[in-house]
Amino acid sequence: MEKARISIRQLFVMIIIFELGSSLLITPGSMAGRDAWIAVLLGCAIGLFLFYLYQGIYQCYPNSSPKEYMDDMLGTKLSWLFSFLYILYFAYIAARVLRDFGEMLLTFAYHDTPIIIVNALLMVVSIYAVRKGIEVLARAAELLFGAMYLLGAIGLVLIIVSGTIDPHNLKPVLANGISPVLHSVFTQTMYVPFGEVVLFVMIFPNLNDRKDVKKMGMIAMAISGLIVALTVAINISVLDVDLTLRSQFPLLSTIQTIKVEEFLDRLDVFFMLALIIGGFFKVSLYLYATVVGTSTLFKEKNPSQLAYPMGLGILILSITIATNFSEHLNEGLNVVPLYIHLPFQLLFPLFLFIVAVWKKKRREKSKGEEAKK
C-alpha cells in the first residue's frame, strides 16, 4: 500500500467517478427546485475553489502524508486530534454513501431483502479492492470508467430517442430570484458532491507527478459538475420538477420512462448497475482513506490488515446511523451539511491552507535558496 504510485490520468478518472458516484443517485440542489442545475453549476464553482485549497496544502508539503504536515503546522497533539476527527468523518460519510446505495437497491429491486445483506456484499467487494491497494483501485477506476461512460452515453441517446425530454419544464429560469439557488448552493451542492473531494487529500501523496494536479483536478471537477448539472436538467425536463423532487432516485425514474419500440423497456436495472460501479468506488475510496489514516495515526505497519475491521465498522455504522430512510434523508439534508461538511470541507482546510502558505513563505524567507529547490 505504501509504495503505490498513481498517475495524474488515474487521479483525473477517479475524481470524476467519485464525484458522479452518488450525486447521480440523489438530486443535488433539490432546494433550488426548478433551478437545481444552476445550483449545481454554482456549487461546482465553489468546489473548484475548495479543490484549490486542498491541492494547495498538498503542494506546500508534497512528500508528506496529511498527518505529517499537520504535525508540522499544528503540533503533534492537535494534529492527532484533527486526524482522528477526519478519520471519523471519512468513516461516517462512507457509511452514508453505503446506506444511500443500499436504500436505492432495496427500493428498486430487492424489496424484501434486509439492508445489511445488500450493504455487506458491497462492503466485501470494497474491502477486497482496498486490500489490493490504491494502485489497483486506480487501475480498476480507469477500466470501469470506460464502462460507465459507455452506459451513460447509451442512456443519454436512449432518453433523447424515446422523446421524453421536454425543455419547457425547465422554464421559467430563476422564477423566485437567485436567493433559493444560493441557499441551495451553500447548504447542498457545494458539499455534496463537490466538497467531498476533500477525500483526495489522502490520495495526493501517492501521485507520481504533482505538476498537473491543479489543472487536471480542476478539469475533472468541472467535467463532473457539467455532467451532474446536465443530469439534473434532464431529470427535471423529463419528470417535471414535482416528480423529480418527490422521487427518491430521480435518475432511475427518468430511465424508467425510456421506451423504444416496445423492446427496450424498464432499463432502470441496467443503469442501477452503472450507478453501483460509482458507489463501489466512492465507498472504496472512503474506506481507503479511513484505513490509511488509521494506520498512520496508530503506526500500524500493515495497513491492508485494517481493511477488515474498518470495513466491518463502516458496515455496522451504515445500518445504525438511521432507523429508516426518511430519517437518513433528513439527516443528510439538514444536519450533515452544516455541522459536519462545513467544518471538515471548508473551515479546517481553509485554516490549514492559510497556515501552510504562511509557513511556506516563512521557510522560503529563512532558508532562502534552499527552499526554492
Next chain:
Amino acid sequence: MPLFSKRKNNTDSKDKQNTDERNQEQQQEKERPVLISPSLAKNIAETKKEVGSSSDVIIREIKIGEQDHVHLAVIYISGLVDNNTIHESLIDPLVQDESIQNTHAIQQILEKTLPLGGVKAEKSWDKLFSELMLGNALIFADGHDEALICSTQGGEQRSIQEPSTQVSFRGPRQGFTESLQTNISMIRRYIKNPNLWVEKMKKGSVTNTDIALMYIQGICDEKVLKEVKQRLEKIDIDSILESGYIEQLIEDETFTTFPTMYHTERPDVVAGNLLEGRFAIIVDGTPFVLIAPALFVQFFQSVEDYYSRFDIATSIRILRVLVFFISLVAPAVYVAATTFHQEMIPTQLLVVIAAQREIVPFPAVVEALTMEVAFEILREAGVRLPRVVGSAVSIVGALVIGQAAVQAGIVSPAMVIIVALTAIASFATPAFAMAISARLIRFIFIIASAVMGFYGLILGIIMMFVHLCSLRSFGVPYMSPLAPFSSQGVKDALFRVPWWADEKRPESVSKEDKVRQGKDQRPEPAASRGMVNKDLEEGDQNGT
C-alpha cells in the same frame, strides 16, 4: 543411484559452510572420480557402472593404427545418435586412418581424422556423461586421460508440421516440434539478426532438460530480463517435462484463474512477441513455447489479426471480447433475469419463457448449474475419448442432454440455448488458457446472480476487474494498455490500427528501443504512369 545422491549432496552443501563443501566434494570423489583415468578398462568399467549397463548404451571397442596398437572405445546411446554419422564419419575414418600413433592418438584424432563439425577434448566425467546423454559419442583411448566428444546428435524426431492449436487462415503453416534446436532455428529464420540472443541452461536435477531463454538484445527490457533470469535460477526441481512446469514455477501470481504467461505452438507468434520486447522460454521436449510478459488483451489476439487488414482485424477482435463476456455471463444473466428481474424481459418473451419454465421442477439456478456441469462433462469426455467413439458422444450429447432433457421436462429449451451459446462462445476465444478461466469463473457468476440477481452479478464483475487490475506479469500490469492507459499501447489492444500508424512498440512491455518503423509510411493513392502523385499537374488526373 549416483544421480540422486548427487542431488542430495548439492542440497546439503548449500546449507553448510564452504569448508564443509570441500569435504562433500571429496566424498563425491570416492563415488565417482571427477576426472577420467588413463586406463581404458577402468574408464569402460566406470561408464558401465554409471549407466547401469543399460542396453541402449553402446560401447564399441576398436583397435586402430599401425599394427592395431591404439585401443579405442567409442561410446554412444543408440537412438539418440545419428547412425549414419556414427558409421561414416566416426568409425570408418578411425579404422581407415593408419597413421595414428598411440602416444598422440587423441590429439591426432581431434585435429585430423574426424570429418565432424564438433569434436572437443574433455577430462571431466560430469561433462562427458552429460554430453553422452545429449546424443553425442565419446571416444576413449587407452593411455590417455582425455576423451573426445563428437557431435553425433540425431535420431528420430517428429518433423515440422502444421500446429494443431492456434490454427489460422492466413500465415505460415509450420509449428514447433519437440526438438529445442529445431525450434530455435525456426525462430531464427524469422528474425535474421545477431541481436537475437539465446541463453541456454539445464533445469531438472534428474531430467537435465535443456531450456533456452530467447530475447532480442536492445528491445527487451533489461529489468524484466534480470527478473526472469533470477526466477529461472531459483528453480530447483527434479524434472521439467513440459513448459507448464516452468510456467508454474516462475509466474507472478499462483492464485488466479487467469494465465499470466502466454504459450504458443507457432514460431511466427514468438517472433512477433520478441519484436515487441518480450522474451520466450523454449523447453526441450515440448512444442509449447512460453512468452512473457503477457497482457490480458494479448489472449484475444490471434496471428492473422496482423496479417489481415486492420478493419477486419479490429472488428474480429471486438467480437472476440464480446464473445468472452458472453461465455462469462450468459447463464448468470439468464438466472438473474428469470429469478429477480422479470420486468426487464420484454413481455412477450417473458410469457414464452414462463410457459417453458412452468413444467420445469427446478429453480433456474439448479437448471443452469446442471446443464453447465453436464456440458463440461461432455466436453471433457469428448477430449479423452478415442476418435472412433468420439461421434457417439456428440449423439449422446445432442439427443440426451438436449432434446430428451427438454422433452422430459427437466430443463427448459431456453436454458439449452443459453448453454449451447456459452459453449460455442468459449471455443471462440483464441487462447485456451483464457477460455478455461472463463469456464471456471462462469460458475461463480451463476451462483452470485442466483443469490442477489444483477446486483450480485455486477459485484462479481467488479471483483473480477479489481482482481485483473491487481495482476502483474513480470512486473508489467496485466490490464495495460487499458489500465494503466497508454495511448501508444491501445493502438494494438482491442483495436488494431493499420501497420503504418503503429509507429512504436507497446509502451508497457518494451522500455528500450521503442521505435518500430519510419514515419509517413501511409500508402498514397496510385502513382500511375510511374509518377509520384504530388508531381502530377492539375487536371492531369482527369486525362486518359
